[in-house]
Amino acid sequence: MELDKMVNGHCEKRSEEDGFDCLENMAEREEFLPKKTNDKKETEFTDFVGKTSFGMSIFNLSNAIMGSGILGLAYAMSNTGIILFLILIVLIAILSAYSIHLLLKSAGVVGIRAYEQLGYRAFGSAGKILAACVITVHNIGAMSSYLFIVKMELPAVIKGLLDKEINSEWYVNGGYLIIIVSISIILPLALMRHLGYLGYTSGFSLTCMIFFLISVIYKKFVTLCSLESFSISTNTTDMPPLTTTHTPTNYTHSNTCEAKLITLTPQAAYTIPILAFAFVCHPEVLPIYTELKNPSKKRMQNVANISILAMFVMYLLTAIFGYLTFYGAVNDELLKSYSTDDTLMLCVRLAVLMAVTLTVPVVLFPIRRAVQQLLFPDKPFHWARHIAIAVVLLTLVNILVIFVPDIRDIFGVIGATSAPSLIFILPGIFYIRIVPEEQEPLKSRPKIQAAMFAALGFIFMVMSITSITIQWVAGDSSVRGH
Numbered sequence: 001m002e003l004d005k006m007v008n009g010h011c012e013k014r015s016e017e018d019g020f021d022c023l024e025n026m027a028e029r030e031e032f033l034p035k036k037t038n039d040k041k042e043t044e045f046t047d048f049v050g051k052t053s054f055g056m057s058i059f060n061l062s063n064a065i066m067g068s069g070i071l072g073l074a075y076a077m078s079n080t081g082i083i084l085f086l087i088l089i090v091l092i093a094i095l096s097a098y099s100i101h102l103l104l105k106s107a108g109v110v111g112i113r114a115y116e117q118l119g120y121r122a123f124g125s126a127g128k129i130l131a132a133c134v135i136t137v138h139n140i141g142a143m144s145s146y147l148f149i150v151k152m153e154l155p156a157v158i159k160g161l162l163d164k165e166i167n168s169e170w171y172v173n174g175g176y177l178i179i180i181v182s183i184s185i186i187l188p189l190a191l192m193r194h195l196g197y198l199g200y201t202s203g204f205s206l207t208c209m210i211f212f213l214i215s216v217i218y219k220k221f222v223t224l225c226s227l228e229s230f231s232i233s234t235n236t237t238d239m240p241p242l243t244t245t246h247t248p249t250n251y252t253h254s255n256t257c258e259a260k261l262i263t264l265t266p267q268a269a270y271t272i273p274i275l276a277f278a279f280v281c282h283p284e285v286l287p288i289y290t291e292l293k294n295p296s297k298k299r300m301q302n303v304a305n306i307s308i309l310a311m312f313v314m315y316l317l318t319a320i321f322g323y324l325t326f327y328g329a330v331n332d333e334l335l336k337s338y339s340t341d342d343t344l345m346l347c348v349r350l351a352v353l354m355a356v357t358l359t360v361p362v363v364l365f366p367i368r369r370a371v372q373q374l375l376f377p378d379k380p381f382h383w384a385r386h387i388a389i390a391v392v393l394l395t396l397v398n399i400l401v402i403f404v405p406d407i408r409d410i411f412g413v414i415g416a417t418s419a420p421s422l423i424f425i426l427p428g429i430f431y432i433r434i435v436p437e438e439q440e441p442l443k444s445r446p447k448i449q450a451a452m453f454a455a456l457g458f459i460f461m462v463m464s465i466t467s468i469t470i471q472w473v474a475g476d477s478s479v480r481g482h
């Protein structure tokens, strides 16, 4: 793939990533800013011609929303009951769409289509650094959750394929397996200069998740609830063993095959973080807007609303059918609840494994770009730096994943910190700063709404961090007490 050119203030896009780099450079040089018009006509981005159709953009954004979060939703539902979960998922989906409205309106005012650049326009270098750091932390969390699935599910697949009960061999040790997968598959892909086919246009993971959903629904109707076989564990720090029986994490709240409409267990602390994590796609919204054919704010908002609605339906079905299969004994990572002997679930595991493994490099690229921009701005591309950042990041994430006991800890921490920042706080405060006072005074309704939105995100963040910390401390003391 050839390099991009910025010719006479125009971006000639030859690849996804370079397209954004080029746009960013232009935005920083203020050459990309639209001329102020007196009539309130929406800003048109005439310098860059997007070629992606409306339908394809919906597909791309849906793919950006969908990720490992889907595996935690049945667990989230088991801790709040069906009705409370329903209220929360509707709320988060609507707020997520409103957040995209704020991002699109801010981007329309200044003519910028990258999340970090909005930070730059709102608060100068500090804003750009803040946005880049939040995206970096978030993507490291997302990468960790994907690798965590490999750590849990690859041993299950190997056991299923070998068709025997082996627990002590090195090749069913998740820790060793993620190191092998990282070196042999993820690192070579992460070393590519451009994302190419691995970019967000790849629909492979979405297809795998549809297969996963259909299997979860099917399994609900063929699985008898047999809670007698669940081993009850109150130990949250032990590595959950992979056996053919279900091994729920901290399973203390329900031992009946009865769906609870409303309940509130101590683990409900993870529900909002899991939901927030599952709906994050916001750093991808502006790049997808850039690619959209005949772009307008209204058209892109429609893309976002349809994608969020589609993923909302998928998430809700997964949560309901996953919960109604295992009830209170469902695991924080849904796949872990299914037997390793089951051939259908073996195929689902394989599909999900392939999807998440191929997604890790996709999530790594924006981190590397952010690190490069933060630590080595103005430095031209250099292979040594390109490789070194990927190696350091992968090593860090591997160490993290080996030592983290449960995927809910990753969902919890990321969903309580970077996810509310990306969805609520940053879009809210960027909007207030970027939309000029002449257009919307500080006390105008949209700006007050945006301020309340950012405040709500802050409240979610503080509430989630506090309740998860309490949950950890209580969990630790209960472990010590045993």
Ligand SMILES: NC(=O)CC[C@H](N)C(=O)O
Pocket (backbone or CB within 6 Å): 064, 065, 066, 067, 068, 069, 070, 138, 142, 277, 278, 279, 280, 281, 363
């Ligand atoms: N890539 C990401 O931002 C991870 C969040 C994504 N919504 C998920 O559920 O996995």
